[in-house]
Amino acid sequence: MIINTGNRTDIPAFFSEWFYNRIKEGFVLVRNPYHPEQITRYRLDPSVVDCLCFCTKNPEPMLERISELDDFRQLWYVTITPYGRDIEPFVPEYSKVIRSFQKLSQKKGKERVIWRYDPIFMTEKYDLQFHLEVFHEMAEKLKGYTKRCVISFIDLYEKTRRNFPQAERVMEKDRLEIGKAFVRIGEENGIRIMTCCEGNELEPYGADCGGCMTQEVIEEAIGEYLKVPAQKKNIREGCRCLLGADIGVYNTCGHGCLYCYANYDRESVEFNRKYHDRRSPLLIGHLNRGEIVKEARQESYVDYQLRLF
Incomplete structure (x- = not known):
């Protein structure tokens, strides 16, 4: 199975110590965001967890102890965007994130670290020319550190x-011009451009429109073929990704990005984070007396009859 850490919050940036405690204890508890009384226990065991998938805007807090994850196959998505404090109030400036990305890639390998440049939007300040220039700058600095x-x-x-x-x-x-230019810049720097829930409009220009966290991408990262049972319904229309169990919690990410879909508002985030305890098996809060925990059904998808490498 796949354990995902990043659809609901940024665990590496804000909850790394909690996560390493969960790895050490070998399990995590997760409340259903729509039915909080439903709590699931997942084993964090490499015999059943085929891949830990991370999505983060700042991997730096994880790097010092990252060897503690060596028993697990991993895939990292690191978002590096060019926006300022007016849009991303608490995200480190992109030059710092690039350096962290480079260190992560050196530790884990460029097949396991994927750059995300999203979401793309345009304003008077962040216009078309701005995106083309900054993307070119970033791609040159990430050349050799990622393939996608x-x-x-x-x-x-x-x-x-x-x-x-x-x-x-x-x-x-503008979408077409950006896509065409980004594909060209990517090719110049050995980076394949992929789209996330954007249909096929950039395919004629050479973009990979097949999905960003697909089975193929995960297999390349972990070096194994997967035999996946019937896939559950995706959370977004048009999404072709192989999504796993997410252990995060909505309304807890501290980056404060104006475009965020996972936070309702800043007040909700500040309220929830007061209840974070790095020692708790739950990311936010603790088990209440009488609450029932259901054991997740977990099995490895690795097809040991086929070897990728």
């Missing part, structure tokens, strides 16, 4: 419209 870059354009969810009212959908002509 995932891009997507901003989705205007209700939360996003409320917290980022000046955001507008990127027009088709």
